[in-house]
Amino acid sequence: MQEPSVLSLKNRWTRYSVVIVLATALVAAAVGFIWVPLANNRQAGLSLWDAICSAAGVAGGATSSALGDDAAARPSNVIVSATMMRPANAESIGRGATLAMRCTMCHGIRGVSEANSPNLAGQIEGAIYKQLRDYQSGHRVSAIMQPMVTLLSDRDMRDLAAYYAYLPHEREPAAAGRTPPQLVSNGAPMRNIGACASCHGGYAQQTATPILDGEPEAYIRNQLHAFRNGARRNDLNQQMRNVARQLTDAEIAELAAYYAAR
Known part of the structure; x- marks a missing residue:
């Protein structure tokens, strides 16, 4: 009796390999788009769907539909x-x-x-x-x-x-020589967060992107919370909202304290 081709689904080892690959992909997707986003955004109070959208770098459907005005669109x-x-x-x-x-x-x-x-x-x-x-x-x-x-x-x-x-x-820089937080210098690639320094201040000044150095700590903290909960949404392409949704309260406090001291 002739053995089935290695590439044929009739071959039991091929079937086992396909099942293992699919199962691994499903587990990885569940971890990357459900478990990790929910764990990272628990303090932000996001729903499961909003957490998944946040991990993918897009706005959640519930938030967008709730706004329903010109500022949201x-x-x-x-x-x-x-x-x-x-x-x-x-x-x-x-x-x-x-x-x-x-x-x-x-x-x-x-x-x-x-x-x-x-x-x-x-x-x-x-x-x-x-x-x-x-x-x-x-x-x-x-x-x-x-x-x-x-x-x-x-x-x-x-x-x-x-x-x-x-x-x-x-304002006099009070943080000269101070090591910036990881989020400022490198971001958090696994959470789809770019480095803050890539847009704000230094040599990365952009046309309408504000310098954060020396801004009041309370103001920076409040704006990050506003971006995170959707109270502020005038960021083009939602870049700040997509970042802020991923931040914890502790990270927001750390960023605000760092920039306020510069």
């Missing part, structure tokens, strides 16, 4: 590009300084806050402009900021951004 109406900001000149900086007089209570006389509001002195111009636009359009929600920007023209917002970007970064 389109996180921002600002087109971010290398040419989105015009070159600042003395006139725009001067106008911005005049407009900024309304902002001193929260953001300080020279853009350095004493009220756990973001420090704006030396911030990326495009980042300030984008956030002002998002507050005005409702893509970023704040009971304080939205009334402040309602009547601002596009020129007003550009001039404010130019003024604050012009101001010197007055």
Whole structure:
């Protein structure tokens, strides 16, 4: 009697091999997309489906359907590009300084806050402009900021951004020589988290990505929690929400303390 071909399913060893491979793939998928995401996101209170979506780097269906508004479908109406900001000149900086007089209570006389509001002195111009636009359009929600920007023209917002970007970064780095957390320097590839330093600050400054160095610890911590629970969702392509969903409370506290001390 002729033996079946090695590649034929009639061969019992071939059948055993196929079954073992399929079983291994199913176990790996269950561990990678169910057990590990649930373990990592237990503190975030995610459902099973949202945890799976988070592991895959996409937004969960329950969160998206619950929003159901323009801000959920389109996180921002600002087109971010290398040419989105015009070159600042003395006139725009001067106008911005005049407009900024309304902002001193929260953001300080020279853009350095004493009220756990973001420090704006030396911030990326495009980042300030984008956030002002998002507050005005409702893509970023704040009971304080939205009334402040309602009547601002596009020129007003550009001039404010130019003024604050012009101001010197007055905060002294207190973390010089300090080893950054693993999430800052290398991220967590197994959890689909890129290094924070790849976007924020240093040589990786991007058009509308804010510098985090020296920002108030409470502000950074609150924003990471807001991204994680979906209260803030004006990040293009959901990059911050996808990262924050993976972070534990301890990791958020560590990141906030590190950047605040820089």
